[in-house]
Amino acid sequence: MSDSIDTVLFDLDDTLCRYRRGADEVLELAFERAGVGPVFEPTTYYARYREYLERADGFADFHERCFGDLAVDAGHDRADGIAVAREFREERDQRNVEALPGAAATLEALADEYALGLITNGLSAMQRQKLEATGLDRAFETTVFAGEDTAPKPDPEPFSVALDELGSSPERAVYVGNSLSSDVAGARAAGLDSVWVPRGTKTTNPEPRPSYVLESLAELQSPPWR
Template sequence: MAAPIDTVLFDLDDTLCRYRRSAADVLEIAFERAGVGSVFEPGAYYDRYREYLERATRPVDLHEQCFGDLAVESGYDRADGLAVARAFREERDQRNVEALPGATATVEALAEEYTLGLVTNGLSAMQRQKLEATGLEDAFETTVYAGEDAAPKPDPEPFDLALDELGSVAERTVYVGNSLSADIAGARAAGLASAWLPAETAPVEPEPSPDYVLESLADLRSPPWR
């Protein structure tokens, strides 16, 4: 018989919160706020940033690297790209974040019965702004910023760190996240059960396979592992 769950860990981005506007819309605002004009084409950002993300091995501001390089390649000063990156980050993480429907109520309900923690990929300065914007900054007993405090998900290290800080064990913990490759794979690597919150265009047969599939965060009001 499996041990009963007493700890729930959450992902943050697209699990508990989301951006209101697209990156392209925020980038246009960032150009204006930085006062440097469109120093590169917004479309160039998407492909390039994914390259930086895949190569990242330490906690750095990838937008500053990416936007600085794009500005130079477009004939502008690197300082112009850095100014856009700072404006982009502030606009995106302070003014453009909202909690997903039911996130706050679900977390509050679970806190009455379970020990709660957060394991999120991203720099602490960026992720804290999102937590503050959604009112979730005091909702968790521990928060691990994977990529800064530990290796990024799907490495098991950030999950292990969260469990150590909470005094919990993997066999009694479930991780809730939206990404198969980062969240579900990472939870499996760390020996945790996983609850998947899929996007609208989710695969019929997800791989890796989660232990539980949620239709919405509201499903957690009556946890499927009971």
Template sequence: MAERESGAAEIDTVCFDLDDTLCRYSQRGGDVLEQAFQKAGISPLWTVEDYYGRYRDYLETSTDADDLRRRCFADLAVDAGHDRKAGHAVAETFSEVRDQEAVELLPGAREVLDALAAECRLGLITNGAPGMQRTKLEATGLDDRFETVVCAGYDTAPKPAAEPFERALEDLDSSADRTVYVGNSLSSDVAGARAAGLVSVWIPAADVATEPPEPAPTYRLEALRELSTPPW
């Protein structure tokens, strides 16, 4: 990836995505959905990839994570030729099976945050309901690590809109040219950081193809622990 231009402002602020950047569920999403269908007594009508692909569409219209799934699963059920009640039933059992505290830090997360906190102000910008995301932070012991937590889709428009990034910069009394955003998603994290003018760091999952990413991040790292020695 391209180096930053000489004379660029010194980085003094780093913001992170949460899910699959700093932590992940210890329950696989596909397993939770499979159990939810079984518990509801309904044959599988959609995949977890179908759910994740439409998740962002409901962020601004739902009141919390349970309401989001209820709306999303109802539409997925209709798309599969069933009535909305089937989607509502699966959403209810999904919430019963999914343990929001069953999360684990990704390797190097705590060490990276400790290293960066010595030099930078830290923020979190995540697409997700506040109650759900704060539960994850508490379960992983990260609830006191960030000076601001922006739950995009609820506090602001969802990523990749520029608004959640701008809200975090305002809270941190920083500016885009002094801020790095770290995430795992090209479509939400890198695109959103670019929209707001931030430097972006992309850390893809291990199984992501290596062809040129689009949109292109400022930096691509292979593992979170590489941030202990910042590339900028």
């Protein structure tokens, strides 16, 4: 890559923002507030998340359908799962989301030189809420809600859609994310170079291999492809 880069695309979750409380803690509170006990294990929710994301009709439908099915599978009433879903959404509101350190400053610095786009797996209602809560909602010229607007990452489709909307192309763009399996693999499938900003311990030999590895978002203010 070189100075021919004119577009920088970003992932959202755990790249630009994070939850103050994890889903495990929010689920525990939701079970308690619904008064039904732990009707399913958090791991089963994580394992089936993408399955329901791909076929849900809106934010509320996503959790109610998923939690209802998980409750039934565990031998409980569907109504118990739906009650948990409602409490879960209520608990995981805007106050539970925050921008990661350096996110706003990095986007502001890059906006002077590059077109900025967002590609995030998730329902639009849920992801827009996060963007508004963190104040990042006006930073992007285009946003693709993969899994709703297109196939979810790592499918190349959301990358192609974002680049078309920005009038760019794979060789003139990079994608920034924290996930090897979703972000780096998706960027590679779409023909883009990738910037991996891992949260937590870095893998010594990451696979798929990202084009660039950074310690923090702030490093992007001096782009590594220059």
